[in-house]
Amino acid sequence: MGMNFIRQKDEETRTYNLRFYASQLNEQLYFIRNLQRQLLTDSDLQKLAFRSGSLDLYDEFRLASSVSERLATIRNSNEYVINAGVWVKSYNKSISTSQGISALPNEEWSTIESIVGLTPRPLIYYGENRLFFLEYSNNASIVSYLELSIPKLQSTLNRLAPYPGSGVLLTNSRFEGLISDRFDEKIVAAIRDQANAHDSSGSETDSWLLRVDGGQYRVSLNLVPAMGWTIYTYVDENELTGFLKKYSIWFIVLSVVSGIVIIAFAFSVNRMIHRPLRKLIRVFNKMEPDHVRLPSGGKEESEFDYLYRGFDKMVERLNKSIRENYEDKLALQNSELKQLQSQINPHFLYNSFYNIYRFCKIGDYDHVAILTQKLASYYQAITRNGKDEVPLDKEYRHAMDYCEIQAIRFSNRIRVSAPEVPESCKSLTVPRLIIQPLIENAFEHAFESVARPGHIRLTMTYEDRRFTLCVEDDGTGLTVESLAELQRRLGYPVTGKNTETTGLINVCRRIRLKYGENSGVFVSRSELGGLRTELVILWS
Incomplete structure (x- = not known):
């Protein structure tokens, strides 16, 4: 790379210098040639050429002197010009800065005459280590010549x-x-x-x-x-680049030595560090799926012995901690479910039995049959000791049973808009008793103490493994302060300790325990005017 860089920079420098020198030389030579061409159109030279035979000696000398001065100007205009001259055929003399006004024949004109006699007539002539620029006028009746300095x-x-x-x-x-x-x-x-x-x-x-x-x-x-x-x-x-070759040899020698050192070092690192570490990684990979207690198996006399022993102790403590934490989590979920089951409002049962009694008195046995069947199905769902998780379709049917019981209780003045469970959601498995508390909260807090008609609306979506169930009511008793307080209590982390746990908070904590902090129950004001409660479950 160093040699290529030097070659490149040297080539760029020499190319620039060559281009600059050629440009300067070309400009000076163009300047000289222009002066030479202008000389041929000089008025005194033209008079001398056309009227030399008809002029007296004084006028001829005056014109020749003027031409001689013009040649001297050309000679002094550039350092490359060492002689400037002109030959006028009719005048039969040569005028130059080296020999002045000379009659023919003379040595200088003999040299120029031999060049002019060439075919074709050259404009540039180089021979015998001399360089001439020539210009011709009127069929070579006037010849202008400049000699350039070869040494210069x-x-x-x-x-x-x-x-x-x-x-x-x-x-x-x-x-x-x-x-x-x-x-x-x-x-x-x-x-x-x-x-x-x-x-x-x-x-x-x-x-x-x-x-x-x-x-x-x-x-x-x-x-x-x-x-x-x-x-x-x-x-x-x-x-x-010759001086760099010795560095190239040293570079090769050092590269070979470095390669040997690197191979030796890599072998020692592999033996002392990589092999024991790879063994430790294999143990990590084996215990990752099920957290099974596995011994590291380290028996080598090296610094890794301490790491192996520490790893064994860490795995033992980690398994114990995981086991205890998992059991605590299961116990907490079970206790939350039992607490929710024990929180069923006794007045709901009393009111249901009273409605059955009232329908019997008036002989409305159809409503008695419906209410008795729905009540039996409802209490069977909340008191059975089956699995902690049920299909969403069954959990939703249990919530609908509750809605029908409450509709009979409130004399059908509460209208519930509930969609069917989408086909994509029916196979989802969710914890028990997570929908009914949301609907119960709407009945109790929005319509318990008022006698006006009401509306409860349920919506359900499932996109990108995100399930959302929204319960909205048009109750008028929700204040800004009560909404803020409910949002604050629902915002407690899973480990938060509340002295009082309502149905919404119970559901929120159970969802977060199982599915993480991004899941849970979220409340806001509904566009219907009452409370909007969203149950969100994110499956990872």
């Missing part, structure tokens, strides 16, 4: 190759001339072989890996449009 170009190019194993070169597409003083011929030959494929991509910048004689080099290129040439740089990646 080489010195600036060398900034792109700071490492011993790196190199840089400026060349044309055919590699016919190389401007560089530091390069490896084998590497340049390999670059030349692969350059065409990368030049054809059409991008001004590119980078690729090059392998030469077992070495790996990162090659980058950037085009200089002002010349049509390309700058190539290469660097030996071993120069960048």
Whole structure:
């Protein structure tokens, strides 16, 4: 990762430097070429070219001096230019910053003349370690030439190759001339072989890996449009990452040693900790379903001996505590049920027998038969010593028997709206005597002391293993204070101790003991105007 990071950062830096240098060089060369092209349109140069034969010597000298000054300006405009000159055919002289106004033939023009004679005429010429920019006008009747400093170009190019194993070169597409003083011929030959494929991509910048004689080099290129040439740089990646190789060797050695240490440590941990702990976990898993007392079986002479012995003692105390708590819970539930059975209001029995007597006196034997049958069924349900849980359908029928008895007692002025038990709820098993106390509370507290007609409404739902039975009445005697007090008493936890336990509180405590704190009895004001009592049972 370290070597890859160094390679990546170095490549990014070199690519940025190469792009920046190429951009700067390109701008300067464009500037030089523009000055050269502007020279060809200079008015004094044009006059000298067209009227040199008709001018007197003074005017010719004045125009030639003006052109010479313009060439000096171009020469001094950029550090790469070492000589600026122009040849005017009609004037038959050359003007340059190095030789001034010179008659032909002369050495400088001989060199330029050999270049101009090439076919096609080149705009850039590099040969004999000299670089020229040329521009032509009027069928080469005027030739402008600039000579650039090769040493200056080489010195600036060398900034792109700071490492011993790196190199840089400026060349044309055919590699016919190389401007560089530091390069490896084998590497340049390999670059030349692969350059065409990368030049054809059409991008001004590119980078690729090059392998030469077992070495790996990162090659980058950037085009200089002002010349049509390309700058190539290469660097030996071993120069960048070679010092990291010794760390790689140490890393391998340390990795092997670390692996041996880890294996030895893992083996010792498995023998001293994991095996005894796994044995202890197996014992936990065995005792989880039924809390059976199981010995841990620890006999090893290790720190786990103390843990084994402590675990055995803990299991023994836990089983004892569970047994006692379970028995206490069963006893509490039974006592709550017995208490509820003993709380049946004697006046309910007296009033029922009185109603039977009254119907006998008036000869209404049909009502006597109905009331006697319902009363017998009712008392059979609350006094039998069967299972603590019954199907919801039977518990609901018992509550309906109670409603019919109370309807006869109240001369049918209390209307009870009760739905049938849904099919999805009939198979549910619930504790005994949990519905009748809710209905009894509505009869006694909403309609016992008033003679007006009344309405009791029952609703029942069962969704997502949540059973809800709602009992609502339209009584008018419920005050805010009494509702708040009832909510407070129903909010006591299961372990709360009340000196007086009513039917609602009894049912609430029994439900919470069996099904948890989220189940129970909850009261609020009904939309009918009286009390709304909800019995909620959540099956986990």
